[in-house]
Amino acid sequence: MSETVLLLRRVRERSSEGATGARRKRSRRRRFYPEHRVYRARSSFLDLSEEQVLRRYRLDKAAIAGLCSELGSDLESLTGRSHALPVAVKVTSALTFLASGSFQTATRDTTGISQSAMSNCLAQFLEALQRRAARYITFPVPVPTAGHAEGRFPGVLGLLGSMHVALRAPSENELAYRNARNYHSMNMQVVCDSHGTIINVVAKYPGSCPNAAVLENSALARLLDGARLDGLWLLGDRSYPLKTWLMTPILFPCSPGEEKYNAMHQEALSVLKQTCTLLKMRFRCLDKSSGSLQYTPQKVCQIFLACCILHNIALSRRMPLDLAEGEELVEGSDADPELPVQTPFVQISSEARAVRARIVQRFRESLT
Numbered sequence: 001m002s003e004t005v006l007l008l009r010r011v012r013e014r015s016s017e018g019a020t021g022a023r024r025k026r027s028r029r030r031r032f033y034p035e036h037r038v039y040r041a042r043s044s045f046l047d048l049s050e051e052q053v054l055r056r057y058r059l060d061k062a063a064i065a066g067l068c069s070e071l072g073s074d075l076e077s078l079t080g081r082s083h084a085l086p087v088a089v090k091v092t093s094a095l096t097f098l099a100s101g102s103f104q105t106a107t108r109d110t111t112g113i114s115q116s117a118m119s120n121c122l123a124q125f126l127e128a129l130q131r132r133a134a135r136y137i138t139f140p141v142p143v144p145t146a147g148h149a150e151g152r153f154p155g156v157l158g159l160l161g162s163m164h165v166a167l168r169a170p171s172e173n174e175l176a177y178r179n180a181r182n183y184h185s186m187n188m189q190v191v192c193d194s195h196g197t198i199i200n201v202v203a204k205y206p207g208s209c210p211n212a213a214v215l216e217n218s219a220l221a222r223l224l225d226g227a228r229l230d231g232l233w234l235l236g237d238r239s240y241p242l243k244t245w246l247m248t249p250i251l252f253p254c255s256p257g258e259e260k261y262n263a264m265h266q267e268a269l270s271v272l273k274q275t276c277t278l279l280k281m282r283f284r285c286l287d288k289s290s291g292s293l294q295y296t297p298q299k300v301c302q303i304f305l306a307c308c309i310l311h312n313i314a315l316s317r318r319m320p321l322d323l324a325e326g327e328e329l330v331e332g333s334d335a336d337p338e339l340p341v342q343t344p345f346v347q348i349s350s351e352a353r354a355v356r357a358r359i360v361q362r363f364r365e366s367l368t
Helices: 002-028 050-057 061-075 087-100 103-111 115-131 211-216 219-226 256-282 297-316 350-367
Strands: 156-166 185-192 198-206 233-235
Touching (some): 050 061, 050 087, 061 087, 061 297, 087 115, 103 115, 115 297, 156 256, 156 297, 185 211, 185 297, 198 297, 211 219, 256 297, 256 350
16 A cells, blocks of 8 residues: 555656656747848838829828827837837838728838738827827817808808728627628718818717717717807708708708709818718728728727828828829719718707708898
8 A cells, every 4th residue: 555655656746847847948948039130121201202202101201200200209119129110110101001001012112011010000100199189180169250252151160971981890799880881881970171171070980870870979069069159050961960050951942042052052062072082092991992991990990080180181281192003083982882871860940940041041042
C-alpha cells in the first residue's frame, strides 16, 4: 500500500515539474524581430501637385495642413519609437478612404501602411473630428427678415431632408436597418442652407425609421418648437408633417397660387438634393454603388458626420470637385433610386395651415 502511494507521489511531482517547465518556455517565447527591420516608404501629400491632392484627398494642401495642426493633439503617437505613424500619414490615409471608399486603394496610394494600421488611423481620425463637430456644423440663430427676394421662397431658414447610407447587416436588430428599398442602411437627417453648407445633422437612426420620426425625436425639433419664429421656417418634402416652422408641398394644388407655391418650394429644395449628390460624389464611401460600409452602425454614423464636416471645409474654401479617372459626376444622381415617400399620418394644426395659406396668398398676389 505504501509503495503505491509513493509511486503516485512521484508521478504527480514529475507532471507538475513538466507543466512548470512548459510555462517557463512559453513565458520566455518572444516575438522574433530581424536585426535590420525594413520599413515601407511613406509618401507625403506635400510631394504631390495641387491637382493630385484634390483628386486623391478632396481637400487642398492648405486644408490638409490645417487638419493636421488642429487634430495633432489627438492623433500624435504616444510611443517613443522612431517609426510611429506621423499625424499627416494618419490624416491623409483616412481622407483617402473617405474619398475612395476602399481600404485597398487607401493603403496602396497613400502610405503603404498595413490594413490594420489603416483601421486604427481611421478610428482615431473619426473620433478627433467628432469632438470638433460643433465648430463646423452650426445651426444659425433665427433672425426675422423684413421681406424676401423676388422669385424665391420667402423666409427659408434651412432645407430639411434625409440621406440613406448603406451598411452591412448588423448582428442585432437586423430588420430595423432594412429600408423601403430592401437594403440595410442608416437614415441620416441633413439640413443645409441655400448655399449647400450643412448646418444640422442627425446620424443615429436605422434605415426603417421614417423621416418624420427622426425629426420628431431630434434636438432640432425641440429647439424650433420652443422658438418664436417670425416669418422663418424650414422646407421639407412630403415625408415630413406640416408645422409652423416647417413648410411642405401641397399634395393636390388647386389654384395658381398653390401651384406657384409648390414650384418655388421644389426649386428651393433642389439645393438640398444637389448637396446630397455632391456629398456622395466627393466621398465615395457614402455611395451605395461603391458597396456597403463594412462597419457597425455607430462607426457608419461617425463616418457620415466626418464627411459632412469635410464637405463644409471644402465648401468654405471653394474647392472644386476634381474626380479621379473613371469617375463621373451625373446631375441629380443619388446612387440608387429615391426611397418611396412615407407620408406621415399626423394631425396638422390649424395654425400651421394658416401660415402656409399666408405664403400661398403672397404668391397669388405676385401673379396679379
